[in-house]
Amino acid sequence: MGVFDIRTKQEVRTLPASGMNVAASPDGSILATGTHEGKIVVSDARTFERIGTLDGAGVADCFAFSSDTRLLAAGNEREVIVWELPRPEPIRRLAGHDQRVSGIAFCAERLLASAGHDQTLRLWNLDTGAELAALRGHEEQITDLTCAPGGRTLATASSDATVILWDAAAPKPRNVLKNASGHPLPGRFSLDGKFLATATTGTNGVVIWDVEKAEPHRILPDEWYPWWFLPDGKSMLTVKFENPGQLAGPPIYHATTVLALNRWDFQTSTLLDRIPLSRPVERVVCGALSPDGTAFVTGNKPPEKKVIHWDAKTGEQIRTVAEATEGLLVVTFSPDGKKLAWTTFGEARIVEWPSLKPVAEVGGTEQHITTTAFSPDGTMFAVPGKDNTVRLWTLNPRKEVILPAHKAFVFHLAVSMDGKTLATATVNQVKLWSVATHRELLTFENSLLRSFVKFSPDGRTLAAGSRKGIQLWRAPSWEEFAAETRSDTTGRP
Numbered sequence: 001m002g003v004f005d006i007r008t009k010q011e012v013r014t015l016p017a018s019g020m021n022v023a024a025s026p027d028g029s030i031l032a033t034g035t036h037e038g039k040i041v042v043s044d045a046r047t048f049e050r051i052g053t054l055d056g057a058g059v060a061d062c063f064a065f066s067s068d069t070r071l072l073a074a075g076n077e078r079e080v081i082v083w084e085l086p087r088p089e090p091i092r093r094l095a096g097h098d099q100r101v102s103g104i105a106f107c108a109e110r111l112l113a114s115a116g117h118d119q120t121l122r123l124w125n126l127d128t129g130a131e132l133a134a135l136r137g138h139e140e141q142i143t144d145l146t147c148a149p150g151g152r153t154l155a156t157a158s159s160d161a162t163v164i165l166w167d168a169a170a171p172k173p174r175n176v177l178k179n180a181s182g183h184p185l186p187g188r189f190s191l192d193g194k195f196l197a198t199a200t201t202g203t204n205g206v207v208i209w210d211v212e213k214a215e216p217h218r219i220l221p222d223e224w225y226p227w228w229f230l231p232d233g234k235s236m237l238t239v240k241f242e243n244p245g246q247l248a249g250p251p252i253y254h255a256t257t258v259l260a261l262n263r264w265d266f267q268t269s270t271l272l273d274r275i276p277l278s279r280p281v282e283r284v285v286c287g288a289l290s291p292d293g294t295a296f297v298t299g300n301k302p303p304e305k306k307v308i309h310w311d312a313k314t315g316e317q318i319r320t321v322a323e324a325t326e327g328l329l330v331v332t333f334s335p336d337g338k339k340l341a342w343t344t345f346g347e348a349r350i351v352e353w354p355s356l357k358p359v360a361e362v363g364g365t366e367q368h369i370t371t372t373a374f375s376p377d378g379t380m381f382a383v384p385g386k387d388n389t390v391r392l393w394t395l396n397p398r399k400e401v402i403l404p405a406h407k408a409f410v411f412h413l414a415v416s417m418d419g420k421t422l423a424t425a426t427v428n429q430v431k432l433w434s435v436a437t438h439r440e441l442l443t444f445e446n447s448l449l450r451s452f453v454k455f456s457p458d459g460r461t462l463a464a465g466s467r468k469g470i471q472l473w474r475a476p477s478w479e480e481f482a483a484e485t486r487s488d489t490t491g492r493p
Contacts, residue, residue, distance in 0.1 A: 023063035030085075032072055034060040040074060042085065052086050064104040071126075073112060075101025080114045082126065092129050096122055103145025105154065115156050117141035121166060137164045155442075187463055187470060190229045193456040195266070196463055197227055197236065198470055206238060208266050211461065211472060218269040223262065228289040230263070235272060237296075237312065238262045239287060242280070255283040255301045261312060275315040281308065286330050290353070291337040297321065299328025299342055307331060307342050321356060322349070329370050334378035335417070339395075341381065343369035348383050350395065360395055373413035373422065380435060382422060384410040390424055392438065401438050406431065412452045416459040423462060425453040430464055 021034045024045060031043045040054040040063075058076035065072055073082045077100050082092040099117035107113050111132075112124045119141060123132040138158035146155050154166040187198040195217060196209045206220040206227055220227075223238045230236055242257035258281050263273040283301040289312060290297075296312040307321040307328060326344040333340055339359060341350045348362040348369055362383060373382040378395070385391040390403040390410055408426040415422050415435070422433040430453055432442040453464045464471045 021061060021063060023065065025065040025069040026067055027069055030065070030069060032063050032065070032074075034063070034074065040072070040083075042072075052088055054083050054088050054090075061100060062102060062104050064106055066106045071106070073104045073106070073114075075104050075114060075116070077101075080104060080112070080124070082112070092124075092126060094122075094124050094129060094131070096131050096134065099141070102141070102143055103156070105145050105147035107147050107154065113145060113147065113154055115142040115145040119158070121145070121154065121156055135166065137166075187452055187454055187465065188227065188229060189454065189456045189461075189463070190266075191231070191233050191457060193458050193461065195229075196470065196472075197229070197266070198465070199223070209470070211456075214472070218266055220264055220266070220269055223264075226287050228293075229266070230293045231291070234265060234267060236264050236266045237289060237293070238264065240274070255285050257282045258284045258287070258298060261296060261315065275313070277310060277315045278317050286328055286342075288331040288333050288340070290333050291335060295333075295354070297331050297333075297340065299324075299331045301327035321351075329368055330372055332372050332374070334374035335376045336378050339374065339378045341372055341374070343372060343383070345369075348372060348381070350381060360393060360398060362391070362393055371410070371412045373415045375415050375419040375435065376417050377419060380415070380419070382413050382415070384413070388426070390422075390433075392422070392435070403433060403438060404440070414453050414455050414462075416455045417457055418459055421455075421459070423453045423455065425464060430462070 023032045024030070029045055030051070031045045033041045033043065035041060036059065038058045040060065042051045042054060043049060044051055054072070058079065060074035060076045062075045063072065069085070071082055071084055073080055078095065078097050080094040080101055081090045082094070084091050094112070094114070097114065097116040097118050097120065101114055101116045103115040105113045110126045112126055113121060114124065115121045119136055119138050121135040121142065124130070125132055138156065138160050140158050140160035142156050142158050144157040147153070156164050156166065187196050189196055194211055196211055197206055198209065199206050206223040207216050208218040208220070209215070210217040220238065227236055227238045238261070239258055240260040240262055242259055258277060260277055261275040262271060263275065264270065265272055281298055281300065283304065284298050285301055286299040288297045289295070294312055296310040298308050298310065300306060305324045305327055307324070309318040309321050310316065311318055321340070322342065324342070324344050328342055328344060330343040331340070333353065338353055339350055340353045341348055345368050346363060350359040351357060352359055360381070362381065367384070367386055369383050371384060374380065381393045381395060383391050385402060388406040388409055390413065392401045392403065393399070403424070406424065406426045407429060410424050410426055412425040413422065420435055421441070422435050424431045424433065429443055431440055433440055453462065455462055461472055
């Protein structure tokens with residue numbers, strides 16, 4: 001086993017090759033290494049001198065230190081064993097898993113969590129050794145477990161391609177909305193957060209989900225992305241395309257002709273009104289509705305290459321907002337309705353709405369900008385950057401910050417309604433960032449995402465589309481992130 005200096009990337013020490021798994025204490029002072037003989041070797045992380053050997057571990061696959069480095073826990077074939085360092089004998093043997101233990105985390109004081117291939121998350125009282133809860137939510141084995149700062153929120157990742165957030169104080173999983181087929185297109189929450197509207201590439205209709213029940217509430221037949229919930233809280237607007245059945249993905253990939261806007265009562269699936277546009281608009285790839293529901297804006301590919309403003313209530317063309325040098329990719333309003341942005345290859349433009357006074361031009365991304373995000377007050381704007389980064393722009397005064405590179409291209413962005421948290425999504429990760437400090441707060445791995453990430457209006461639920469369905473996660477509150485914000489860690493739980 002090699003030990004490397006991360007600054008120089010040079011190996012500084014080679015340790016005996018008997019180690020299987022290794023863990024470092026939170027303060028970086030101690031290393032724990034499991035061996036094939038079922039022992040754990042505890043070493044000084046600075047001198048690499050052996051401090052002691054812990055017996056009775058079995059062949060351990062995972063380790064965890066308590067925050068004060070006083071306790072060490074290991075998981076083996078079916079048990080979790082806990083030691084109080086430097087004593088070599090275990091103080092607790094926690095039996096309950098039916099298969100191998102794959103993850104351990106110390107949570108609140110005297111509370112330990114373990115996860116296993118038996119698809120369970122278990123909570124233990126370290127004072128008594130009692131099992132407090134055995135929780136199920138995954139369909140396949142759990143592969144990883146981590147605990148957010150503060151010990152309140154647990155996250156489990158599974159080979160079923162889902163990540164579930166759990167509340168350690170009142171543990172229950174958030175829901176996963178299963179796809180019938182295809183991958184989900186970008187979803188939107190109703191204004192009260194009780195419903196989520198989605199569609200998939202394998203179906204022809206918009207599904208309105210009851211978020212709490214995780215059940216389809218209504219289906220709007222023969223409708224397609226995009227759609228918007230209207231301010232009255234009872235209706236929603238959809239776009240009528242010329243040939244929706246021919247689309248295999250969102251219109252951004254398949255330019256098509258827009259004919260009309262449809263207004264629905266989403267509680268009853270009743271079509272209330274069809275609003276024909278004053279002329280068909282061809283090769284449309286993107287659309288946006290103003291937050292007050294009065295303005296509909298489209299962007300299209302060549303030859304027209306225009307951002308066009310339509311009256312959402314009458315369908316009349318009001319004006320041409322801009323003529324782009326290349327095909328449009330995204331148009332979007334800020335949540336306060338005071339700014340409009342549109343993107344092309346490598347460039348985004350922002351104007352005040354409805355005056356169209358220029359605010360900013362964001363360039364230099366050297367790629368197609370297919371997602372953007374405004375802060376709720378319209379003062380911050382985010383776009384994906386080159387090399388898998390994210391660029392944050394403060395608009396007044398103008399200032400740019402580049403978030404560190406992700407493992408893959410960032411295909412979707414979302415900002416919580418309090419403006420404090422930015423979510424970035426790649427094909428296999430969702431990261432949460434502090435907008436104020438630009439620090440990474442939390443990472444959800446192995447979620448096999450494909451389409452979108454979205455905060456609910458109250459900021460307490462994060463929805464993401466994956467190959468397995470629409471995943472609903474409990475988003476940790478800002479107070480739960482406070483401990484991390486004050487620390488000097490990397491931001492990972």
